[in-house]
Amino acid sequence: MKTVIKKEELATVAQNLFKDKGFAATSMRDLANEADIGLATIYNYVKSKEDILQGICFKVADDFLSIMEDNKKGSLQQQLDFAIKSHVAVMIDNIEASAVFMQEWKHLTEPYLSEFLAMRDTYEKYFIKIIRKGVKEGAFQKMKPKFAAITILSALNGIYDWYKPNGKMSAKEVGENLSDLLIKGLII
Amino acid sequence: MKTVIKKEELATVAQNLFKDKGFAATSMRDLANEADIGLATIYNYVKSKEDILQGICFKVADDFLSIMEDNKKGSLQQQLDFAIKSHVAVMIDNIEASAVFMQEWKHLTEPYLSEFLAMRDTYEKYFIKIIRKGVKEGAFQKMKPKFAAITILSALNGIYDWYKPNGKMSAKEVGENLSDLLIKGLII
């Protein structure tokens, strides 16, 4: 019981510190202090420092990938709209973990690094496919699909830097506005 | 002579390693090895490890800010187009330094951290102002100017992750395509 709670607290603390200070600049002692346990106790919950990072990165990667399986209906514009809004929803549901996912994955070592990059690549390809089809059909502007996909994902992935859970915009609003801006553009 | 060359080599090495491994995970010994000098020699060129990071971050910040002074002519759509293309040009001209600017600024300590954030804020306000005027005039979609500005900047700032100097897209093409996608949107 208490063990489970402490383990979850450690996970939360790790997400916050890895986001704020970065993985390399966060020591196991920092984590222990913030979670209010002894240094050696951490190793009852995790195997190593990188083990914690892996947990965060692959959890978020799984979340991203699972949403795409439900995304096969409607027009290509609707599919892209759904993909954007779902991506935003996952990020906002795990805002600290998402920040770590985006910024700290480079500290993964092999073979996890390759596995991680492969998952990210697979996810990116969902966006590329939708856009490629849309360009071919003439629904979207003539544009390199990979370029457009990466640009849209970059715009979405910036959220963790400014989104405040108790701020002026709700999670739903953020998704709607991003979809609107990226699909329809800024000019009228 | 030789000193100047080695100093420049050290700067280049620092940009590359800070980008690839991150500031905290790069040791002064890493820099010395890569620049092919002794560890202690580094301190003839810089005062400290953070001194190197400051040099990179503030150089890029200056570059970004200086382009906005020339941007007061034309319609608001033209001004935004110019701002986007100039931002992309600065990034691509300093692609490694830009990556460090975007990802590693959090390792700056006070008072440099506050100064850096203030410069970034000033720059962001240029984009916000253009968009706010455009929304008021009815040239742009009705949208929160700050939200739109941050989203556009996030999309632009993702470049360092994928842009290859010898790749398929020229710097000019990247700027034109980004301006097109973000201002006009993906759908026709």
Place this chain on the structure above:
DNA sequence: CCTACCGATCGGTAGG
């Protein structure tokens, strides 16, 4: 520009 070194801190473990 380098050799040799400093105190501090790191990730992790033995043993209980």
Place this chain on the structure above:
DNA sequence: CCTACCGATCGGTAGG
């Protein structure tokens, strides 16, 4: 779950 500790590496410096 903690005390006490390990070897390795860190940023930086003395002295030349």
